[in-house]
Amino acid sequence: MRPEHYIKQHMLDRRNGIQRDYTIPGTTVWHKPTIQPRYKPVLPSEANRKPAPKSPFNYRGTQPNLDGERSMYFESDVELKAGRILRASPLVKELREQWPTIPYRGADGEWHTHTIDLWTLDHNNVRSLIAAKPWQVLVKTGTLHILRRIRAQGFSEYADRISFVTDVFANDDNNANAEWILLSRVNRNDEEYLIAKSILTRMVGNTVRFWDLLRSAPIEAHRRTAVWNLIDDGVLSPASPGRITDTSLLIIHAH
Template identity: 60%
Template sequence: MSPRRTEAGCWFFFEKPPQGVSQPHGTPKRREIGLFAEASRGRSRVRERKLTSYMRETEFRMRPEHFIKQHMLNRQNGIEVDFSIPDATVWANPTSPRGYAPVLPSLGNRKPSPKSPFNYRGNQPSLDGQRIMYFESSVELKAGRIFRASRDVQELREQWPTVDYLGHDGQRHKHTFDYWVRRADGKRVAIAAKPFERLLELGTLRILRQIQRMGIPQYADSVSVVTEAFANDDDDANAGWILVSRENYNEGEYLAARELVTNITGAVRFWDLLRGAPIPGHRRTAIWNLIDEGLLQPLERGRITDVSLLVPAKTNEVTP
């Protein structure tokens, strides 16, 4: 069974319909079923509950299939994962463990409501890990994580700045940017982070062009926008690994991994760098530290996995 997304934005599952859910005349036995957001008024609540419950069951049945697929891919690629329980619990072993510190409030100009039926709401750590940063969409969440993992971002703020601009109606309006970053070269950028469809619906692009023409030198040198093309799942996953690796940096493991890749001249598979490590989890963290510093880089763009090919950087100097 596999899901497919239609142009209407609804998820369909290819599966035999549950008992009690009638089929339209002339449809194949394995028909497409789904629960539309705008259900027809004539559909009974009982039928909706049956269909919703059935879709939940099919979703749960898919989860073991994901594990099976990953297991088969590992076998195909010669990756042998040890699922045995160790005698002692293996913890992360950072050289300088962080102590607890009270979380400081956000410095943003606005605080989104905690719940919404339309998009993601929540918060994540700031760049220095001392404050919280609010987000109100999956694009903002992923973009914030990618910004935090980037070595080019030296300062990061969310829900700031708020600027006045003259609209096409001749009236003064206010706009609050989702992010503000200061790059390593000193350039300041005010960023709107929204799904592409929302940019079109809200007319945000027109607002950003007006602000860019007007100029906001007191806040930023330029205005930009990021969508799901930038805040994609692959880069978000890589950023998550980088951030976790920074938290668990171990000097000894890092030096051992760096010595391991010193004599590598071509491409090497990520998994092969974990072979022979006393604790593969610690070695994995160290490899991600090398990727974070630019000493190792993937041969192709995309999500970095155990089968990804890594190549050493052209120089052994750590890029700022």
């Protein structure tokens, strides 16, 4: 981050009445999760295909799966962000990538196969096949036509729905929110969570600014984690779509 960006952020904070403490603490401040994370060897992906490790056109790599035990391949920026956003969603119970591989009859009359980017199982036990690509790529590669053929020819063996997501869904703002949720899940502290939740009972009205939940915290980072836990649990939700920041207005749903 360039110095001018820090200066701009400082001026925006002052404008919004946010007074940060820039004092360097005498000791290192660590997260204090109630449940200490246990690190185990990473299990290999269960994908039907392994993307090439390098490409001159897009991102390639792995991220943790929803269970946190297996690696999950991605071969584009949209796949990376979509996978992260789905991992952070409370509606998703199971997530797989590069699965299943479905046979379909093409326009040439021959049989072909197509491997789905993402497969999800939601809290209602509805299975979904999802193609995750930029809109231009969906059109250029003919993926939309392939999805239509698979839909017409049937796919009930694998899922109940078939759809796609693009960079409209897998955007920087949704991705940033998902990163905070996933980080806060790992570092959740039940005591700090209850303190943050008790503050909501003293609020007048049903909205609160994110920063107003942090301003009285002895350690801002610990309270910030707790607020994101409240968002993850549905106790708080943003009043408007987009990236959640310290100036975001949050709706209080339950105490």
